[in-house]
Amino acid sequence: MHLTDLRYLSAYLVPGCVAAGLAWRGPWAWLTPLFIFGLVPLLELAVPPRNVVSNEPATAGAPHHPFFDWLLYLCVPLHVGLVVWYLAVLARVPLSGAETAGLVVSMGICGGSLGINVAHELGHRSRAYEQRLAQVLLGSTLYLHFFIEHNRGHHRHVATPLDPATSRFNESFWRFLPRALGGELRSAWHLETERLRRAGGASAWSGQNQLLRFVAVQLVAVGIVALVFGWRGLLAWVGAALVGAVLFQLVNYVEHYGLLRRRTGTGAYERVQPHHSWNSEHAVGRILLYELTRHSDHHYLASRPYHTLRHQPASPQMPTGYPGMMLLAAVPPLWFRVMNRRVPAEQ
Template identity: 40%
Template sequence: MKMSETRQAALPAPLLKAARSRWGHLLFVLPGMLPVVAWALARQVGAWDLWAWFTPFVYFVIIPVLDFVLGEDRHNHDPADESELARDPYYRCLPLSCLPLQLGLLFWGAAVWAEAPFGLAGQLGWIVSMGCVGGVQGINAGHELIHKSNGVERAAGGVLLASVLYGSFKVEHIYGHHVDVATPDDNSTARRGESVYAFIARALARNVGRAFALERRHTERRGEVYRWARSEVFGWMLVSAAMCAVCVAIVGGTAGFVYYLGQAFFAIVLLETINYVEHYGLQRQRLPDGRYERVNPMHSWNSDYLLTNLLLFHLQRHSDHHAHATRRYHLLRHFDQSPQLPFGYATMVVLSWVPSLWRSVMHPRLDRFQAALSASR
């Protein structure tokens, strides 16, 4: 079965080689720098309320255009090189570097929120901008780190998630989503026909509670007594509370509280929107014994758009990530048999905001994939 419908990268060979190199992976810093650029430009030219929206404008207008222009890259590393690349400390350090960057930007953003001459539109734009940064530099990098066996990486991933009030994701994602993905038991798998708004509401209502329940189950299976006040989920909530207190100290009073909760809300909404995109309509087959088939690269939508993959630690190669969850981001592979998204994540997020448009794009593609899958069995 072959489901690849791709638009190959339009870059000249030397630039494409550079993009795949160690230096190309440094593009991950770009999303986090956008509010800094906006702040610097606003200081020079004014129009603070307009520049406050610069970050989401780049995320959801400029990046989709660049994705389309630059195209896709289906290149996989030579398997003979994978062992050496997996040990390379350079690639391990990049997601870890997001921890000081995210915390620095979170608290710097609070200071800007307190001092900049924003009107109401600018205040909202700044919170959305910092939420975009938290969704990409906080949650996305944290997601990469919590899957690793190294305790330092997992702890750093937890702190990054806690920076946007979503430390519970560390537990729910590993023990819930990765176990139940593409089944009715998973809150993070969107059903066919479900709107992104209904999906986000379901995720926000259920995922934190499910994280506590999953942690309780795993604690009791070890023969230990579960106490929610000593749980990992509650611990991350305390870390979030400490970060919120810092923002309150920087901004002052209720405004600091609004800033912290606001950026966290938009970061979580961005995460859950991407969750919606990643598994929309896909289902694992139930076996005769009642269990579901093993997760494989056909249970997640894949996207190989070059620019967004470099910005997101290759999160768009989600098919391989779910099939091999501990594989490091720079080694994730393209599989022709995986269902392929028509665009990169930034464009798909925008499409999801218009449910009728989303269905018109995704349902024919989903039907073709499912027909090909059925024919191959």
């Protein structure tokens, strides 16, 4: 570990902004979206990537260095604590409409970056307690089906028409969004029914179905939140979870837009290669999202921990970082104008 690796601590700026909004409210309620979708895109435009060395890991840290692991582990109590604080504020503190909207969006951003994104990294780990931590984070964002679908579905079918999380060429984000949300749930159900069938033929409606257990856990959590924080707290939690899900799907949309794997002579799809995912080497987004933006290397070898991911020179590069690309994707005419000419003609 080098002193420069301390830069990953800046990822905690996101929950810090949310905490500032909850504590001070007023205009501070909008600090998180202004930071993520205002300041960060401007910084990434002003400071483009440079001196990127191909196939060099992001850090010199060992694959399971405690510093890089604990940066993720600490996100779990931090995020859960923020969710409880957020529910208490939204349920019990008189707020203006603008304050409420700002806090809901802020918590949704935190749920996407600190919740789903960190859960994504932990869910790829093989140790049982790390997978449990991933489930806690996903449960706090009402997105537990991701635990089933992502590793067993998305990574298998990415960059093919079989993957609901792969956006198609000339498909707008607003058409992609319902297809992805519904498709991921259907995929999770199909994956579990197939697993049970192969494991001995247990019914898909049995208690062995992990998706049903996840749904039950989330329904219990919803009931507890409703009892403790009332309908205002429940609506606040669902609202933030919805914002987080939309932001997560924006990330899915920009990561794989228009990229397809070829079929081999046997009819199967070729192995996932670095050129089947869009990459961004913009430094700010890389750190804030724990190297998620080196997405090509992640799909090429999903077992690599975030701090060892490499720049893959064969991957297509985004013109800016993730926050800027997400803003662009929300306006389809601008997105098509910028990105359609960048999609490789032959894949």
